[in-house]
Amino acid sequence: MHKTFAVIAFVVLTFISANAQYEVAFSNSYPPYQFMNEEGELVGFNIDILNAIKDLYKSDIHISGGAWEAINQALENSGTQAVGGVNYPGSPDNDYIYTRSTINTSHSFLYNTQFHSRFSLERFRSLKEPLVALWEHDVLIHYVRSINPSVKFLFVTDYEQLSAALDRADVTCAFAQRVAGIYQAKIQAKDYVSALDHHILERGMGFKVLKTAPELAALLNNGLEVILANGEYQKIYDKWITEYDQSHNEWQKYYKYTVIASTIILILFLLLLIVNRILKARVRSRTKDLQYQLDLNSQIMKELKRQKIRAEESEKMKTAFLANMSHEIRTPMNGILGFTELLKTDEYLSEEQLHFINVIEQSGNRMLGTINNIIDVSKLESGVEEPSYNAVNIKGILMQLQSFFTQETKVKGIKLNVAEKGVISTKGFVTDEYKLNSILTNLIKNGIKFTRQGYVAVTYSVNQECAEFWVEDTGIGIALSQQADIFDQFVQADTSYSRNFEGSGLGLSITKGYVKLLGGEITIESEPKKGTTFYVRIPNHKL
Structure with a gap:
């Protein structure tokens, strides 16, 4: 059933593409993805991908090149239906359709091995005010500064300037698109330029298509799926990209030594695993009781600590209780006893005696309030107090x-x-x-x-x-x-x-x-x- 739908989709797209004309524009200065060769032809990885899709559906697609700003302006003005080699923005776009990615790109640190034989992120992080060549782009600048805040920058506008900067002794390294940077170095025979294996800021690169040309987006998506399946994509990838994937080449160069080293490491690992299991079996039987005792001691210590804290808090509460109750009971009690003593004499007028009685009454009420509060707290703490709704x-x-x-x-x-x-x-x-x-x-x-x-x-x-x-x-x-x-x-x-x-x-x-x-x-x-x-x-x- 799935194959039947695929055949139907292929026939429909072939019919549509054969009866429609499209124009797809590319930047002419981004090798090896798309660029002008010495004969003035627009070539590169993305160009061959589009030509393969074009040949697959026999579609009338015109390919043009120009400056990046110019082709994007043409897309905005509907002067072209799509732009290739576009990195996905990472958020929905109401004006354009983004196809599936033709390739994933990433950035890396490039360096001159003649000046830095052992360059690494750890070394770069420890340098004081290293000089880094890169494009004046906020994301790139922020990332490099996040690794070394003291970094200084040498801004460039193309890969030729980037390659030339790496020949300067005062330039520590460059930060740029990995494959494009290595490509520029190799065509200039600068084999001493290398890249770290870290793949940073990875993004998918594909086609940005006008919303008014959904059939073109469908053609590109389905065509890419077909050439991935029939092996044509891999041929194009090997032609333009594989040669400049340095980490891949280094792996091929040292493949034999890696296999030997891996075999030795595997044998040693198996031996160590066997010995480790034997030792673990012996140690486990001897340490089981010790571990139990340690756990028990740990629980006892925790409980002792909790009891100590509770005892200290209880002591503080008792001290607070005695201090407060001593004051709250003795003060009104002194008032009651003192003014009662005064009432026994006949030296005071009736108005003064009435005042004394009022003071005694106030003191009594204060003592009663304190006692009631103590009773209320006691009921709450004992849990006997219940609400009556x-x-x-x-x-x-x-x-x-x-x-x-x-x-x-x-x-x-x-x-x-x-x-x-x-x-x-x-x-x-x-x-x-x-x-x-x-x-x-x-x-x-x-x-x-x-x-x-x-x-x-x-x-x-x-x-x-x-x-x-x-x-x-x-x-x-x-x-x-x-x-x-x-x-x-x-x-x-x-x-x-x-x-x-x-x-x-x-x-x-x-x-x-x-x-x-x-x-x-x-x-x-x-x-x-x-x-x-x-x-x-x-x-x-x-x-």
Whole structure:
């Protein structure tokens, strides 16, 4: 079936090509691919490829040559239907069809063996300010500089100048198209010019055809496939390319020695492989127990290291706990005992005694808050705390909190604003009301505590999936290096400054624990002296 389609395609293309006229242009200065010979004829590898396809289909294809810029301008103006010897751009083109490649080209470093008997990329990389001859092309310059940043350039415009540059003692090497460079050296009898075996910047070279001539592109593609199959392509390749493929010639020249060396190496390798297997079998049986012991020791060391870190962290937490709780309990306790003692006397007026009672009440509430925080942390760490989900009125919670903190913000001379963001869902939102209230209370209280002027703002948004809260203040802010620690227990960001503010350091730890328990997330953005914004997202646990 495949052969039948191939025959049909051949007949159709033969009929089309026999009844159509095309013009294909080539550059006349790119040997051995296409160039003008001494008789003024356009010859070369790509010319013979096109002639073979032309003869195959008996097509009327006119071949012309000219400067590279001129033939491409003619293609743009539809003065010719195709240009040969084009490197693929690597991206789709809306104006042209690119045929399959006729040959792959690559660049390489060319050097004069009279000046550099042992030239290599490693040697070139180590040279200081080597001089390299090449075309003034950004890609070529960038590649060479990536190997040796100190390189200097000698720019050329054709291969004759490139070949002449290699005869200069101050030129380290040249970087150019490999086959074209060796071709130019050989026709000038410069057998001392050689190329490294590295094939760099490989690209396919084919035909660029106008979109208005798709039948020509099909003819070229199918014709190339046929001459590849019938051996005509290989004849053309051997005629123009093989002779200038230096690495291929070097391989033929030293083929006999390579075979002998390879045979010796293979025998030695087999012997070493046999000996190695014997030794491995002996060593494996003796080292199995040792390896097991090493693995066991490694696990023990890792576990000891983990336990050591946990012990150090536990010690730090204990120290922090004792320091914070000592302060948070002793301070209000001193206030309670001191003012209680004062109340026993009759030396003070009733207004002063009322003030003493208020201080005792505030101190008691502070101690109670600290104890409640410790209990909450204990429940969270022990895992006994569980959420109790019910429908809640988020707007109502925030309004109550705004009213609750009004007196405190008024005394400090700051504002507490609550605002909606986006469309607020009117349907029921399900979560743990106590824990949500505690989260928002701690964040607002934290903002008020560390804000001396400006405002604390709560912005919220509620939908069927989640509730989002932004608690922003214009307070002292938190340095980036300290933001990862503020959710730890008994921690305040800048102890040198924030120790002036009351607090056990448990509020944000409890807040994070409750957010996690409700399946939500909490993040922070802050900058010292500019304020802090906490973002909380709580999912809707629909019943």
